[in-house]
Amino acid sequence: MIESLEAKSLSQYETLQRILSAGFQFGGSFALWRKPHSSELELTFDDQKEVRRVDLNLEESKAGFIIHPFEDQEDQKAFFIEAKEYFKIPLEQKDEPIQLPDWMHQFSQTLDKKEIVQAFNLENPQTSSSEHDGTSKSNFLDLVEKSISAIQEGYLEKVVPARTKILPIPEDFDLAKSLLSLLKSYPNSFVNFFHLPGIGTWMGASPEILIETKEDWFYTMSLAGTQAAKGENPLKAAAWTQKEIEEQALVSRYIVDCFKKIRLREYEEHGPKTVLAGNLLHLRSDFRVNMKETNFPQLGSVMLQLLHPTSAVCGMPRKEAHDFLKNYEGFDRKFFAGFIGPVNIEKKTSIFVNLRTASFSDQFITLYAGAGVTEDSDPEKEWEETELKCNIIGKFIQKPQL
Numbered sequence: 001m002i003e004s005l006e007a008k009s010l011s012q013y014e015t016l017q018r019i020l021s022a023g024f025q026f027g028g029s030f031a032l033w034r035k036p037h038s039s040e041l042e043l044t045f046d047d048q049k050e051v052r053r054v055d056l057n058l059e060e061s062k063a064g065f066i067i068h069p070f071e072d073q074e075d076q077k078a079f080f081i082e083a084k085e086y087f088k089i090p091l092e093q094k095d096e097p098i099q100l101p102d103w104m105h106q107f108s109q110t111l112d113k114k115e116i117v118q119a120f121n122l123e124n125p126q127t128s129s130s131e132h133d134g135t136s137k138s139n140f141l142d143l144v145e146k147s148i149s150a151i152q153e154g155y156l157e158k159v160v161p162a163r164t165k166i167l168p169i170p171e172d173f174d175l176a177k178s179l180l181s182l183l184k185s186y187p188n189s190f191v192n193f194f195h196l197p198g199i200g201t202w203m204g205a206s207p208e209i210l211i212e213t214k215e216d217w218f219y220t221m222s223l224a225g226t227q228a229a230k231g232e233n234p235l236k237a238a239a240w241t242q243k244e245i246e247e248q249a250l251v252s253r254y255i256v257d258c259f260k261k262i263r264l265r266e267y268e269e270h271g272p273k274t275v276l277a278g279n280l281l282h283l284r285s286d287f288r289v290n291m292k293e294t295n296f297p298q299l300g301s302v303m304l305q306l307l308h309p310t311s312a313v314c315g316m317p318r319k320e321a322h323d324f325l326k327n328y329e330g331f332d333r334k335f336f337a338g339f340i341g342p343v344n345i346e347k348k349t350s351i352f353v354n355l356r357t358a359s360f361s362d363q364f365i366t367l368y369a370g371a372g373v374t375e376d377s378d379p380e381k382e383w384e385e386t387e388l389k390c391n392i393i394g395k396f397i398q399k400p401q402l
């Protein structure tokens with residue numbers, strides 16, 4: 001009774017503060033997320049101190065949240081937050097109090113915003129000082145020039161060089177406020193936060209599904225081509241150049257090639273259409289397959305392995321593009337452009353490409369962004385595109401809007 005009265009008086013912000021405090025005091029891993037167009041925040045907590053690693057066998061997996069870096073792992077495994085505790089809370093204001101689960105009341109001490117920052121800083125490994133600089137504009141322009149040359153020489157068809165941008169953690173940084181800003185401002189994105197003790201603490205708002213399975217259906221998408229959303233009706237006003245149309249078509253072709261590898265012919269392809277992600281526009285095609293009719297119940301896992309990393313975040317041909325980035329990009333992407341998301345929660349699996357994301361360490365926040373380069377790319381424009389992408393998360397770290 002007392003608890004429910006207490007919960008009634010908590011605002012959304014205070015509820016989130018309380019959840020984050022409990023997560024950090026719980027001592028294990030935890031994640032929270034809101035799927036695109038959903039009005040529920042989902043949360044999962046795992047009390048195991050040692051971070052779990054699992055095979056990429058989604059169909060047999062326990063319920064939980066999977067996190068895989070950009071690079072393939074030697075042991076072919078991903079990090080995993082098992083849903084030892086799982087619950088959801090409504091994000092729309094309702095009259096009834098938000099119910100937090102009973103176990104959470106053991107962690108009734110609410111950490112203030114500074115203590116929360118300390119909780120993720122202290123546990124993460126120290127980063128080297130070279131990682132504190134981020135990618136300079138001239139280095140990124142050089143990388144794009146090199147990418148264009150590699151394409152002109154016929155060695156690559158498309159490549160997606162990326163960069164980092166470093167922000168000092170602002171004096172008054174407030175994780176709960178930043179997260180609420182992302183939730184409010186990006187209804188079409190997969191807003192997420194996860195904490196793997198000793199490994200990383202990340203937050204993001206991804207627009208891109210890598211694979212989704214719901215009942216009998218498998219879904220994926222090709223997302224590429226970027227421009228700033230402008231004016232009253234940005235979707236209508238969008239005009240795409242040949243460069244962007246081709247860039248996105250290459251990603252669709254890549255997906256179709258993956259279907260071909262497994263001799264799957266019965267897929268539906270819809271699009272491309274213009275979609276909004278934050279204040280950016282992209283071109284997107286949606287693909288779906290009925291796993292029952294095609295007798296392919298394990299399609300989720302098979303396609304996950306074939307698709308990652310797609311040509312939306314790496315390039316084509318995949319191996320050559322990957323080698324090129326390894327040689328010239330000059331930083332470790334870690335979880336950026338890897339994949340994250342809930343697995344077998346309420347019989348659904350929704351795995352997103354980890355884009356529009358930030359990692360926390362020491363006193364720094366690292367933002368990551370890439371841009372698809374083709375023969376017709378203009379290096380200066382690709383730099384501007386990465387600035388816009390970094391800003392999607394960066395602006396709410398610097399100035400949450402509540």
Ligand SMILES: C=C(O[C@@H]1C=C(C(=O)O)C=C[C@H]1O)C(=O)O
Nearest residue numbers: 223224225226312369370371372
């Ligand atoms: C690489 C990123 O985004 C990807 C690349 C895009 C592009 O090149 O236009 C668009 C959407 C994403 O598939 C990123 O956000 O960092």
